[in-house]
Amino acid sequence: MAKVMVGKASDIGEGNMIHLTVGGKEVLIANVGGRYYATGNTCSHAGAELHEGELKGKELICPWHRAKWDVTTGNLIWFPQKLRELGNYKVTIENDTMYVEV
Ligand code: FES
Numbered sequence: 001m002a003k004v005m006v007g008k009a010s011d012i013g014e015g016n017m018i019h020l021t022v023g024g025k026e027v028l029i030a031n032v033g034g035r036y037y038a039t040g041n042t043c044s045h046a047g048a049e050l051h052e053g054e055l056k057g058k059e060l061i062c063p064w065h066r067a068k069w070d071v072t073t074g075n076l077i078w079f080p081q082k083l084r085e086l087g088n089y090k091v092t093i094e095n096d097t098m099y100v101e102v
Contacts (some may be wrong), residue, residue: 005098010037010096013036026041026042030071032072036093058070
């Protein structure tokens with residue numbers, strides 16, 4: 001695990017998300033109710049980039065076939081078939097500087 005500085009927490013408003021390549025991994029970071037969560041950005045169904053989807057509370061909806069993911073855990077909420085979980089990454093904030101452990 002490496003702790004990587006990824007930017008300022010205040011740049012991601014509540015209900016918004018960004019994506020970054022961190023340590024060679026595609027990572028999505030979301031602000032849900034003022035807390036920050038990081039998960040994989042690539043839908044395990046067919047590879048959509050999830051930051052192009054919608055965020056409703058903690059539900060992340062895939063832009064291609066509407067799989068619903070829990071952005072706080074990377075777990076699948078709904079899809080007609082079982083999909084591999086997205087995984088999640090630890091986010092820490094120090095004086096507005098955000099770090100992700102990948
Ligand atoms: S690519 Fe995400 S549900 Fe199909």
